[in-house]
Amino acid sequence: MISGAFLAVGTLLVIAALNGQQITFIPNGVFFPNPGGASETYSTTGGGIDQTGPFFQSLGTNDRSCATCHQPSDGMSVSAANVEQRFSLTQGQDPIFRTVDGSNCNHGIDVSTLAGRYAAYSLLRTRGLIRIAIAVPANADYRVVSVNNPYGCNESDVISMYRRPLPSTNLRFLSAVMFDGRESTPATGTTKILYSNYPTSLLNDLGHQSVDATVTHAQGNGTRPTPAEQQQIVNFEMALSTAQVIGNVTGRLDARGANGGPLPLVTQPFFISVNSSVHFLLPQFGPFSIPSPSTSRM
Numbered sequence: 001m002i003s004g005a006f007l008a009v010g011t012l013l014v015i016a017a018l019n020g021q022q023i024t025f026i027p028n029g030v031f032f033p034n035p036g037g038a039s040e041t042y043s044t045t046g047g048g049i050d051q052t053g054p055f056f057q058s059l060g061t062n063d064r065s066c067a068t069c070h071q072p073s074d075g076m077s078v079s080a081a082n083v084e085q086r087f088s089l090t091q092g093q094d095p096i097f098r099t100v101d102g103s104n105c106n107h108g109i110d111v112s113t114l115a116g117r118y119a120a121y122s123l124l125r126t127r128g129l130i131r132i133a134i135a136v137p138a139n140a141d142y143r144v145v146s147v148n149n150p151y152g153c154n155e156s157d158v159i160s161m162y163r164r165p166l167p168s169t170n171l172r173f174l175s176a177v178m179f180d181g182r183e184s185t186p187a188t189g190t191t192k193i194l195y196s197n198y199p200t201s202l203l204n205d206l207g208h209q210s211v212d213a214t215v216t217h218a219q220g221n222g223t224r225p226t227p228a229e230q231q232q233i234v235n236f237e238m239a240l241s242t243a244q245v246i247g248n249v250t251g252r253l254d255a256r257g258a259n260g261g262p263l264p265l266v267t268q269p270f271f272i273s274v275n276s277s278v279h280f281l282l283p284q285f286g287p288f289s290i291p292s293p294s295t296s297r298m
Contacts, residue, residue: 037246042262060218076169092117104151169240175276241265
C-alpha cells in the first residue's frame with residue numbers, strides 16, 4: 001500500500017511536468033518518499049500547501065521563488081537528487097541554476113554550454129549546496145590572509161561558504177534565523193529572539209529574512225516582497241510542520257501510540273531558553289547555534 005501511494009504521487013507529478021501543468025495545492029496527508037521511507041508536511045491552514053502565494057512566486061529578476069530552494073517534496077529544503085533531476089530535465093536551465101550563488105564560483109566559469117553548466121553547478125547537483133558569499137566586516141577583529149578555494153573564489157574580502165538551504169518548516173522552534181543567526185542580530189537590523197519577545201521577534205526576523213533572501217538569491221531590488229507579501233510568506237511558513245512519518249524498516253511512525261509524523265509537532269510546547277537550541281556569540285565570527293535534541297529543524 002505504501003509503495004502504491006508513492007507511485008501514485010510520483011506519477012501525478014511526472015504527468016503534470018510532462019504536460020506543463022503546475023500543481024497548485026498539496027493536501028495534508030501526502031507522503032513524500034525519501035531514502036529512509038517517507039516524510040509528510042502538515043499545514044495548519046487551508047488543509048494543505050497552497051502553492052499560489054508569494055512563497056511560490058518570482059519576486060526578483062532571475063525567475064527564482066522561495067520554493068526554488070524550498071521544495072515540499074524535500075521537507076521544504078532541497079536534495080541533491082532533486083537538483084540533479086531538475087538539471088537533467090532542463091539541461092541546467094532551471095531557475096535554481098544561477099551563477100549568483102548556484103555555481104561553485106561566480107567567475108572563471110562558462111555556463112553557455114551544457115558541459116560548462118554541468119561542471120559549474122557540480123556542488124549544487126551532487127550535494128545540494130548553495131554558495132553563500134559574505135563580506136568580511138570592516139570592523140572585524142581578524143584578518144583573512146589568504147583563501148584556498150578549489151573552485152576559484154579566492155577573494156579575501158568576501159568569503160564563500162557552501163550550505164544546504166535550511167528547511168522552511170518547523171520554524172516556531174527557532175531561537176535564531178539562519179545558520180549563523182545573522183537574521184536575528186543588530187548587524188542586519190533584526191532582533192535577537194528572547195523569551196521576553198518571542199514570537200514577535202521571530203515573526204519580524206522571518207519577514208526581514210524574506211526580503212534579504214529575495215534580494216540576494218532572486219536578485220531583487222528590495223521592493224518585494226511587499227510588507228503584505230512578507231506577512232503572507234511568514235504565515236505560510238509558520239503554519240508548516242514536517243517530520244518523517246514512515247520508516248523503511250519500522251513502517252508507520254505514528255502507529256500504536258507512537259508520536260512520529262508532523263501532527264505531534266503542532267501542539268509540541270516550546271519555550272525559548274527552556275527547550276530551544278543553545279545560542280551564543282563567538283566574537284571572532286558571529287552567532288552560532290547548537291541543536292537541541294527536541295528541535296530537529298536546527
